[in-house]
Amino acid sequence: MEDIVAYLKAERGQDWRADLRKSMKAKERTSKLRVKMPEEDPNTRNTNNVEVNTGLSVEQAVLEAQRCLDCPDPTCMQGCPVGINIPKFIKKIETEDFLGAASVLKETNGLPAVCGRVCPQEKQCESTCFYTVKMKKIPVAIGYLERFAADFERDSGQMAIPETGDSNKIKVGIVGSGPAGLAAAGDLAKFGYDVTVFEALHEIGGVLKYGIPEFRLPNDIVDVEINNLKKMGVNFRINFIVGKTASFDDLKADGYQAFFVGSGAGLPRFMNIPGENYNGIFSSNEYLTRVNLMNAADPEYDTPVISGKNVAVIGGGNTAMDSVRTAKRLGAERSMIIYRRSEAEMPARVEEVIHAKEEGIEFMNLHNPLEYYADENGRVNSMKIQKMELGEPDASGRRRPVPIPGSEFIVDVDTVVVSVGVSPNPLIPASMPDLEVTDWGTIVVDKDSMQSSIPELFAGGDIVRGGATVILAMGDGRKAAAGMHAYIQEKVKAN
Amino acid sequence: MNKILEKEFFSKNVVQIVLEAPEIAKSRKPGHFVIIKMGKKGERIPLTIASADAAKGTITLVVQKVGVTSAKLAELEVGDSITDVVGPLGEATHIENVGTVLCAGGGVGVAPLLPIVEGFKKAGNRVVTILAARTKDLVILEEQMRAFSDEVIVMTDDGSYGKKGLVTAGMEEVIDREKVNLSVVIGPAVMMKFAALTTKKYNIETYASLNTIMVDGTGMCGACRVSVGGKTKFVCVDGPEFDAHKVDFDEMLSRLGAYKDQELKDYENFLKLQTA
Numbered sequence: 001m002e003d004i005v006a007y008l009k010a011e012r013g014q015d016w017r018a019d020l021r022k023s024m025k026a027k028e029r030t031s032k033l034r035v036k037m038p039e040e041d042p043n044t045r046n047t048n049n050v051e052v053n054t055g056l057s058v059e060q061a062v063l064e065a066q067r068c069l070d071c072p073d074p075t076c077m078q079g080c081p082v083g084i085n086i087p088k089f090i091k092k093i094e095t096e097d098f099l100g101a102a103s104v105l106k107e108t109n110g111l112p113a114v115c116g117r118v119c120p121q122e123k124q125c126e127s128t129c130f131y132t133v134k135m136k137k138i139p140v141a142i143g144y145l146e147r148f149a150a151d152f153e154r155d156s157g158q159m160a161i162p163e164t165g166d167s168n169k170i171k172v173g174i175v176g177s178g179p180a181g182l183a184a185a186g187d188l189a190k191f192g193y194d195v196t197v198f199e200a201l202h203e204i205g206g207v208l209k210y211g212i213p214e215f216r217l218p219n220d221i222v223d224v225e226i227n228n229l230k231k232m233g234v235n236f237r238i239n240f241i242v243g244k245t246a247s248f249d250d251l252k253a254d255g256y257q258a259f260f261v262g263s264g265a266g267l268p269r270f271m272n273i274p275g276e277n278y279n280g281i282f283s284s285n286e287y288l289t290r291v292n293l294m295n296a297a298d299p300e301y302d303t304p305v306i307s308g309k310n311v312a313v314i315g316g317g318n319t320a321m322d323s324v325r326t327a328k329r330l331g332a333e334r335s336m337i338i339y340r341r342s343e344a345e346m347p348a349r350v351e352e353v354i355h356a357k358e359e360g361i362e363f364m365n366l367h368n369p370l371e372y373y374a375d376e377n378g379r380v381n382s383m384k385i386q387k388m389e390l391g392e393p394d395a396s397g398r399r400r401p402v403p404i405p406g407s408e409f410i411v412d413v414d415t416v417v418v419s420v421g422v423s424p425n426p427l428i429p430a431s432m433p434d435l436e437v438t439d440w441g442t443i444v445v446d447k448d449s450m451q452s453s454i455p456e457l458f459a460g461g462d463i464v465r466g467g468a469t470v471i472l473a474m475g476d477g478r479k480a481a482a483g484m485h486a487y488i489q490e491k492v493k494a495n
Numbered sequence: 496m497n498k499i500l501e502k503e504f505f506s507k508n509v510v511q512i513v514l515e516a517p518e519i520a521k522s523r524k525p526g527h528f529v530i531i532k533m534g535k536k537g538e539r540i541p542l543t544i545a546s547a548d549a550a551k552g553t554i555t556l557v558v559q560k561v562g563v564t565s566a567k568l569a570e571l572e573v574g575d576s577i578t579d580v581v582g583p584l585g586e587a588t589h590i591e592n593v594g595t596v597l598c599a600g601g602g603v604g605v606a607p608l609l610p611i612v613e614g615f616k617k618a619g620n621r622v623v624t625i626l627a628a629r630t631k632d633l634v635i636l637e638e639q640m641r642a643f644s645d646e647v648i649v650m651t652d653d654g655s656y657g658k659k660g661l662v663t664a665g666m667e668e669v670i671d672r673e674k675v676n677l678s679v680v681i682g683p684a685v686m687m688k689f690a691a692l693t694t695k696k697y698n699i700e701t702y703a704s705l706n707t708i709m710v711d712g713t714g715m716c717g718a719c720r721v722s723v724g725g726k727t728k729f730v731c732v733d734g735p736e737f738d739a740h741k742v743d744f745d746e747m748l749s750r751l752g753a754y755k756d757q758e759l760k761d762y763e764n765f766l767k768l769q770t771a
Contacts, residue, residue, distance in 0.1 A: 202581070241582075
């Protein structure tokens, strides 16, 4: 930890940083207003799939970068799970060295264009920004700036490929190509390992591809980041389920020395209420996978999807917002969020809730589904909902929703998307009986090295956390890469 | 990419395909299935593995043309490749020596039943197999089944081959004459429903292998969910085999029809394009 403090201090002490700080008074910096992210028009964008946020202009980015005070103690960094040198990249933007800013991001974050778009910055770096903490002002738009630098680099055609160490020819396997796996793969490639990422689906990217919709994270952006990993020498095997297509033992026999499991929380939860298996009722995973991964809404593609007129999405997380906004884009006349708590308790990002409202999404907060009804063909046609009120705080610290007796009523729906969370995917734990897992089915790991009860197996992301964010998964992937590196080097030394 | 090495039509609409899939061939067990996808715009469909040759690195699939994807698959020729094949998926059949096993297959359900019959026979059981089809031309894999069964009874709806009658008539015949310890039924959902009702009468433990709609096949989406004993289960990771007496076949039938109109329209368009 001391190393990091000393490093940051040395970096901050460099002449260009010192000169830059002097070039504008702090008061002038703090008097500037936070930039507003340009967006597509809500009434147009809710009929197409284009990205909602269009990105900052060069002028906007430089102005926003000027707001950053380049603090001696950059508290923003404490909020970043991957430890980006935030002041340094922002100051690079202020000097209009945008490629330099991108290269700072890539020192610790292999997917800056992704994180700049989908990280909940308001709960992370921006929540610990000096503006937020000490000045009670609106924080520097760190997320917008991250995205700006990453996009600038990509559009410049001068994308830098991170340097990789000399190949040590040691094979390591990554299970799952979502954010955790990609982050681990990038770091292990930098260390010089022969990295292979195994992906169960036919596309690389995990939740970044099947889950997060195009209007929030275009697939092209994800592909660019994946191609960078390929250029760094990372191998990818699609249609390969570790534990099924080949076992860990098979792979070990093939020379793999250690594994990182980032297989995700791929088992959707349902509420187990009557009628939940009627046709037209999907998990958000199924609904989004059909639309995002399988392109079901495009008649050219073979996969079908039901595009309802009255769509209810159950839940208040980002996945619920993605689903309800997708339903609107597929032509729903009425797309509703049905959430049992109030807006204040919603786990979704504030920006997503605002965007959803702008796009005409109805919010039925403090409502909970009780039962579904179907027509003679088994297709859902209505649902019974109960009103709720907030009681005492529960284990999560949020106020517990309590049903209001006699408040039940019926709403017509022809499509329902259940988005009430996911459980860990059972495939890996099921294939390794010796692996220690929690009662929830998540893999137990050492929180620093991410090592599991099986020494050569490391894990991170939702298979450990149960259901979290892209950036936390990436942070886990990076920690695990360091843990695997230490473990393998120790083993090499011992031999 | 998985190359097709052999192809044989069992009837106008039923085709057997042998394709290259060395890793799956090595790790698959009876009861397992694969998910395939053809081309960038294809859909993902589950297909049960009929047999495999680990030495040659091949798996065998039997497909009935029922929609766009299965029809496209049937059109592929030897030398062509299937873009994506992933597996083996699902839980393998629990095979042990229980005594006498009554295996009943209907239509193309006979194909996934083959490795199970083989498994039970090799585990030392007496295996009686019933092959049911609408008509003579649709009876498949009879010879292979005879190789691993102590007895094979063929039932056809129209009486054109074997005995005339439904699969359940054949099952009752066996149950009436000898002690059956376990039954395995695979076929169309309706057939499995009535086969399960038949064995339930005699209190014979019965497994059914379900072939529901799937997308990913790894537990991620829940498209394949069925009610088993009142609890929601995922066919892809909890199955495909379940206690047939507890499966809600009516719900399963309804869920299989979720995209019926759309599928039918797409298939008609596809056939039109072919004849045009």
